[in-house]
Amino acid sequence: MTRGKFERLADEDLMPLVNGKDPDAFAVFFDRHAGAAYSLAYRIVGDRATAEEVSQEAFLSIWRSGARFDRARGSVRSWLLGVVRNRAIDTLRRAAGRGPRLDADDEAALVARPAPELTEAEALRRETSREVRGALEALPREQSRVLELAYFGGFSQSEIAKMLEMPLGTVKGRMRLGLEKIRANLAEGVS
Amino acid sequence: VSDGDRTHRWEEELPAYALGALESDQSRALEDHLADCERCRERLRWLQPAVDVLPASVEQHAPPRALRRRVLATVREEARAERQERRSWWRGERITLSVRPALALGAAALLVAGAIGYGLSASGDGEREPVEAVVERSQGEALLRVSALPEPEGEDVYQAWFRVGNRMRPSVTFSPASDGSAVAELGPPPRRAEEVLVTQEPPGGSEEPSGAPIVAEPLS
Numbered sequence: 357m358t359r360g361k362f363e364r365l366a367d368e369d370l371m372p373l374v375n376g377k378d379p380d381a382f383a384v385f386f387d388r389h390a391g392a393a394y395s396l397a398y399r400i401v402g403d404r405a406t407a408e409e410v411s412q413e414a415f416l417s418i419w420r421s422g423a424r425f426d427r428a429r430g431s432v433r434s435w436l437l438g439v440v441r442n443r444a445i446d447t448l449r450r451a452a453g454r455g456p457r458l459d460a461d462d463e464a465a466l467v468a469r470p471a472p473e474l475t476e477a478e479a480l481r482r483e484t485s486r487e488v489r490g491a492l493e494a495l496p497r498e499q500s501r502v503l504e505l506a507y508f509g510g511f512s513q514s515e516i517a518k519m520l521e522m523p524l525g526t527v528k529g530r531m532r533l534g535l536e537k538i539r540a541n542l543a544e545g546v547s
Numbered sequence: 548v549s550d551g552d553r554t555h556r557w558e559e560e561l562p563a564y565a566l567g568a569l570e571s572d573q574s575r576a577l578e579d580h581l582a583d584c585e586r587c588r589e590r591l592r593w594l595q596p597a598v599d600v601l602p603a604s605v606e607q608h609a610p611p612r613a614l615r616r617r618v619l620a621t622v623r624e625e626a627r628a629e630r631q632e633r634r635s636w637w638r639g640e641r642i643t644l645s646v647r648p649a650l651a652l653g654a655a656a657l658l659v660a661g662a663i664g665y666g667l668s669a670s671g672d673g674e675r676e677p678v679e680a681v682v683e684r685s686q687g688e689a690l691l692r693v694s695a696l697p698e699p700e701g702e703d704v705y706q707a708w709f710r711v712g713n714r715m716r717p718s719v720t721f722s723p724a725s726d727g728s729a730v731a732e733l734g735p736p737p738r739r740a741e742e743v744l745v746t747q748e749p750p751g752g753s754e755e756p757s758g759a760p761i762v763a764e765p766l767s
Contacts, residue, residue, distance in 0.1 A: 392603070393610070395602075408614050416618060420625075430595070431599075491604070508601075512570050516568070531563055531568070532559075535566075
C-alpha cells in the first residue's frame with residue numbers, strides 16, 4: 357500500500373498496519389500525532405531536549421510493543437497522549453526524586469478507561485487548542501490549578517493537598533468541579 | 548457501611564483517577580470497584596473526555612525534524628532486520644531451527660542438506676536416509692517429488708508451501724506412501740515464488756506454517 361493510501365485511513369484502521377510492523381504506516385501515524393505528542397511532553401518536562409527524548413521513547417514503545425491499541429477504549433490520539441504523559445511524568449518524577457510514578461504502565465489508562473460515546477469522540481476531534489485553552493482559562497484559578505498540578509505536574513491529590521496546604525477533600529472537590537465544567541462545555545459543543 | 552456509601556466514596560475518587568492523580572494502590576482498588584459498579588463506570592465515561600482534551604490545551608510546537616529522522620530511521624531499520632530474520636529462518640540459514648517435538652524424531656537433528664534442501668538425519672537408533680526432494684515444472688504447474696519422508700506424527704499431514712519473498716503461500720497437503728515417497732501436484736506457482744517448502748501440519752493443513760520446514764527446494 358502506498359503512503360497516500362495510508363493517509364486516507366482513519367487512525368483506528370491504521371493501527372493494525374502499524375501493529376503488523378509496516379514502517380510506512382507508522383510514518384503516517386507519526387506525522388499525524390508527533391506535534392501533539394511533542395507539545396504535551398514539552399509542557400510537562402519544560403525543556404526541548406527532554407521533550408524530544410520522551411516523544412521518541414513513546415513512539416518507539418508503541419512501535420515495539422505491537423501497538424496494543426483497543427478501539428473500543430477510545431481514540432488512538434488519546435491513547436498515544438496517555439503514553440506520552442506517563443513517560444513525561446516518569447521523567448519528571450525521577451528527576452525530582454519524587455518516587456514511583458502513579459500509573460503502573462503505558463497501558464494503565466487504556467485498560468481502565470471506558471469507551472467514550474461516539475458523539476463525544478466527534479466533539480473532541482472538533483475541539484481546537486484555543487477553544488480548550490479557553491475552557492481551562494474560564495475555570496476559577498483554584499480549579500485550573502489543581503487540574504494542572506495533577507495532569508501536567510504528575511502530582512497525586514494527596515501531594516497537591518500538602519503542597520497547597522489545604523484539606524484533601526478540598527482538592528477532590530476542586531478537581532471534580534473543574535472537570536465537570538470542562539465536560540459541560542464539551543457537551544454544549546456537541547449539541 | 549451500605550453499598551450506596553461505598554459507591555459514593557469511590558465516586559469521589561473518580562476525578563483524581565481520570566487525571567492519573569491517585570496513588571497506585573488506590574488506583575488498583577478503584578479498578579476492582581469499577582469492575583462491579585456500572586454507576587461509577589458510567590460516571591467515569593462521562594468525565595474522561597474532559598481529561599482527554601487537556602493535552603490539546605497546551606501551546607502547540609512543531610516537533611523537531613531530528614526527532615522524525617531518528618524515530619523513522621530506527622523503525623525502518625528494525626522492520627528491515629525483522630524481515631531479514633524471517634527470511635533467514637525460512638532459508639535455513641540458522642543452524643539450529645526450532646522444530647516441533649513431533650518432527651524431532653527423538654534425538655534427530657535438523658541439518659541443512661545443501662542442494663537438496665533439508666534432510667533429516669537420525670542418530671542413536673541407526674542411520675536414516677536423508678529426505679530428498681525435487682520440484683518439476685510442466686506446463687506452468689509444479690510437481691513435488693519427495694522420498695524418505697518419515698511417517699507424520701498422529702493425524703498430521705505434510706503440507707507444501709510456496710515462498711514468495713518472506714511470505715508463505717499454502718499449497719496442497721499430502722501423506723507419504725509406506726516407503727516414504729510422495730508426489731504432490733502443487734498447481735501453478737505464484738509469480739515470483741522462489742522456493743517450495745514442506746512442513747508437518749494438523750489434518751486439513753494450515754494457513755501459516757506451524758513448524759520448521761523439512762524440505763526447502765528452490766524453484767528453478
